[in-house]
Amino acid sequence: MFNETTNIVFSNKFNYSIGIILTLVILVLPNHFIQAQSTTDLQIKIQDRASDIQALEKEIQGYQKQIETLNDQATSLASTIKSLELNEKKLAADIKLTENKISAKNIQISTLTSQILSKEDNIGSDRRIIQKSLATMEQFDDRSIIEVFLSGDSLASVSNALDNMVLIQKGLLGQIAKLRTVKADLETNKKATVIAKTELVTLKNQLNSQRKVIASTAAEKNALLKETKQSESQFQKILTEKKALQEEFEREVLDYESKLRLGVDPSLLPRSAKGVLSWPLKSLFITQYFGNTPFATANPQLYQGKGHTGIDLRASIGTPVMAALSGTIVGVGNTDLAPKCYSYGKWIMLKHNDGLSTVYGHLSLINVVVGEKVSTGAVIGYSGYSGAVSPPGPRGAHLHFGVFASQGVEIKAIASSKNCRGVIIPIADFKAYLNPMSYL
Template sequence: MPNQAQSSNFKVLIFGFWILFGFYQGSVALGATPDELRQSIEEKSKGLQAINDQIRNTQKQLDETQTQKNSLQKELKKIDYTISQLNLSIKSGQITVEKYGLELQSLQYDIDKLKNEIETKRLAITKLLQELYQKSRETLLVTFLKNRSLAQAISENQNIANLNNGLSTELGELKELRLQLDENFHSVSAKKGGIERENLNLRNRKNIVETTKSDRQSILSQTKNQEKLYASLIDSLAKKQADISAEIETIEKELRSKIDPSLLPIPRPGVLAMPVSGILSQNYGYTAFAKYGYKGRFHNGVDFAAPTGTEVRVADSGTVIATGNQDQFCYRGAYGKFIVVQHENNLTTLYAHLSGQAVKKGDIVNRGQLIGYVGSTGYATGPHLHLTVYAGPTFYMGASRVCGPMPFGGDLDPSKYL
């Protein structure tokens, strides 16, 4: 009689096999061949490299203008370089979206290939399971009795052992194929997310271009394209910047004395994530620039130089408690467009001189989430992100004497937390 326990176990095994290694459906019709796709992807990569070279070259030209004497023509040239750089970033984003699309098509080929390999393995395993099932119905005694010799019986049992070994190998290879398929599905999800992110950046950067063009026109209107009027504007601006920096330092010096370290996280790297991909251009404290650039002679954060339109990401999860544009109250006098985020660890972070904001007051943000774009609004000699880290309990939004709503707080050295 058949071994009922063995028969039942094989039925369970077969059923579990079909559930565990179920075949994915949903292949799509594709246009270009895999080789054509690889070639197109390579061309897009070369195009991106060329544009990035142009962006760096434009940044170099922008940096060179900083050494020139203040003039209306210098200011207009800076704006023109910024617009050119933004347009290059937009072109880069468009090519990146196209590249992601090609990579998705290429991944679909890989997925379809893996599906076919998985199906072939499934059929082979099914056949092995059927053979083992048939042989398992015979007891060891029946196997010996139905063969003419002991050698044949031993050979028959060896065949069963070989089938088991083959089954184990096939199952292992099938599992590996399934893992590869899951990795490809994960890559597809990541590419789709990349397309969404780039499309968002494209929309926002196009808005930044229009705003920058409006700023250029505003300067021309105020100065009537005359150097003399521009020089007068700069003199008035310098006095306003000095007053504002002195006001900030007077208030924040007192607030620094009220910081309670026991309420704050222990200073160590990684408490906060780097908010931008850029170069550290100014440290915290009594820096060389602060000694002549600020009346208070103190820099309450760190600066990261980066091209206008570069993504700014929140340093830690939290809640957006303030956003604003101080250029509406004191053009180029203070932080310009800014965002303030309150974190659960009693730190509060300020992101300033932005060209664009991607969040609003009340938004809940996650560590590393896009919140804005590097710019040179407010008191900025060039495009950069200014990051201030406050002791949360000391922070507040107050009324400046000359620049509308102003963030104030006991500031900390950001480098101790980044």
């Protein structure tokens, strides 16, 4: 016969164990409520930032429309200064937008971190409940059905004990399923945090670049006012001189390239197809195509009748310029470093692994160095109006995008150049100039 006292003790322990399990479940709930409150507060902050971002994007669009409207006016000192001022305002709004995005990204990371801590806490609580449930079940399994019946004071108490055991078993299965879900959510949150932190670094780099662009734009406005002495006639005289110098260098380049015999093997080039290259800008508006465009044929003094060597994409000052395909930076330069040299301005050349090379001209800022490897879509610079643009000055801001057969292009200086001696630019065999639209 079983000792009655022992049976009563077992029954009490069993009920006590169930009480502990229920207490553990109840204690977890307030913590979940606190975490939910914290997450709600962060969500409100995110929504506030989203509203600020939307307002700034609308403000930037307004400045962009004003800049485009101004570009239709005749070239004058007043319109050029006005364009620079509008671009400064737009760039300042761009900076505020990036700052708000950084703030929103920090809030997102805080939210994810809070959720990760909450889920880790939940996992710990779930494990304790599961361990206690298993211990109780193991204690129950060690006794026979007869012992269970003898351990109770009445049939009702025995029935309750059995019901409680079924309840524990069901709860255990539920806790295990919940634990698996929480673990999966935890991994998702951790991956999202890594992505968010990477995006945060990108935004901070963008902010740093935008501040450099706005500083250079302000400096260019001051330099223009000083150079022209705020005189319209002096401004027009400078434009005429720059155009003549540009034409002179174009003739020098044409003469040099006409003598190149680098050779281009078409079999080493990718087939013409859409999507071989990605667009270098997010917003697309082509202002001039490749080849004998109306502008090219109407201005033989600029293009020597050979046509436009790339495509021009409208881009206000400070627009991010992206790599059209992964590759290695093989050249960067700035023709403006020579006082009377007007060509690409600030430029980047990127060599790809498929036989193509791409060039990005008239930039306001270069973000890469020679030898650097970049991925498709990476921001390598920011658009501007450096070099020879039409119309001259900020109203002519755009991105010149060119595609070469890598085997037929070199980066070098034209030693015989009168005004651009020592300035390096991409120089190509005529056959190496390719139509970008064949690959975009």
